[in-house]
Amino acid sequence: MTVDFASLVPSWVxxxxxxSPGMPIEELERRYGIRDSIKxxxxxxxxxxxxxxxxxVRESLGELHRYPExxxxxxxxxxxxxxxxxxxxxxxxxxSNEVLELVVRxxxxxxEEAVVAEGxxxxxxxxxxxxxxxxxxxxLREFTHDLEGMAEAVGKGTKLVFVANPNNPTxxxxxxxxxxxxxxxxxxxxxxxxxxxxxxxxxxxxFPDALAATREKPVLVLRTFSKIYGLAGLRLGYGxxxxxxxxxxxxxxxxxxxxxxxxxxxxxxxxxxxxxxxSKRLNREGMCRLAEGFRRLGLFWVPSQxxxxxxRVGDGARIYERxxxxxxxxxxxxxxxxxxxxRVTVGVPEENERLLRSLxxxxxxxxxxxxxx
Numbered sequence: 162m163t164v165d166f167a168s169l170v171p172s173w174v175x176x177x178x179x180x181s182p183g184m185p186i187e188e189l190e191r192r193y194g195i196r197d198s199i200k201x202x203x204x205x206x207x208x209x210x211x212x213x214x215x216x217x218v219r220e221s222l223g224e225l226h227r228y229p230e231x232x233x234x235x236x237x238x239x240x241x242x243x244x245x246x247x248x249x250x251x252x253x254x255x256x257s258n259e260v261l262e263l264v265v266r267x268x269x270x271x272x273e274e275a276v277v278a279e280g281x282x283x284x285x286x287x288x289x290x291x292x293x294x295x296x297x298x299x300x301l302r303e304f305t306h307d308l309e310g311m312a313e314a315v316g317k318g319t320k321l322v323f324v325a326n327p328n329n330p331t332x333x334x335x336x337x338x339x340x341x342x343x344x345x346x347x348x349x350x351x352x353x354x355x356x357x358x359x360x361x362x363x364x365x366x367x368f369p370d371a372l373a374a375t376r377e378k379p380v381l382v383l384r385t386f387s388k389i390y391g392l393a394g395l396r397l398g399y400g401x402x403x404x405x406x407x408x409x410x411x412x413x414x415x416x417x418x419x420x421x422x423x424x425x426x427x428x429x430x431x432x433x434x435x436x437x438x439x440s441k442r443l444n445r446e447g448m449c450r451l452a453e454g455f456r457r458l459g460l461f462w463v464p465s466q467x468x469x470x471x472x473r474v475g476d477g478a479r480i481y482e483r484x485x486x487x488x489x490x491x492x493x494x495x496x497x498x499x500x501x502x503x504r505v506t507v508g509v510p511e512e513n514e515r516l517l518r519s520l521x522x523x524x525x526x527x528x529x530x531x532x533x534x
Contacts, residue, residue: 206391217429257398332465359467
């Protein structure tokens, strides 16, 4: 008997397009016959993890037969003290993506709405659709969230609003005054999810204090140990919000969702201020070098507050493929609505220079069609 598996799932799941994370470096090198590739596609910290985190992991390897702390007891208290919030204001997930799923599971019923920006992190749309929710999207304005437009898009059926700050993939931020006006316009039945995965990189003094809003509004701030802390492979993110809101996320969270090694590594990484500052400095210098190189090549790029930059190269898919054959892996952006762009992670100096050399070569071959601004 032939089973029609598509008939077994809801229509909103059948219409989902899976998120594409890209192939591993080893497979790309095998497929294209190249060596010594550099990966500037996933916004990872090129310095790697904190040495303190690595040592904490090594010391914990002998305890892997034990289940992890179910409520991240040690990490929870250390992080709460660092942020100046109560331990009950925190929820931990297997990456901040899991916290996003907890939010949708707890607060969104089938048929209800979530407001998102166009040209932002694809996962927001995917998890809402997977839960049978409806997505109302608002175009970016100058590559930045249009908070005024997003507030106007909120209706009676809206339960969630997602704001990525800085935004992925544009690297732009919303600033303090527009954030304040945005919160004032929202009705009380809407939960605002502020994704600050790249927040530690921001140096703009007008970056809003979203944590302050959690003391009086239904606001949940998401952060991660995957980016500046360099622990992407261990998958640990967290949310900060009003304890009364976080309580419901805990009700739908699975037990032991965050592994032991992730917890001990994150607790150690929090104390490694030198590694964080070094990562910020490397990113700042690398961003300046990339901007200088893009300017010399006559390319338009979006000034970024994160650890990546969106640059217009003409045919993004074609440039991606040509860079790939030179062992330089970037991210094409057609899926985000930017087919003329690629997103480039800031690397170590040698990686940045190799990217710029390779980009100059492929543009010379095909003509420079990424100018304009």
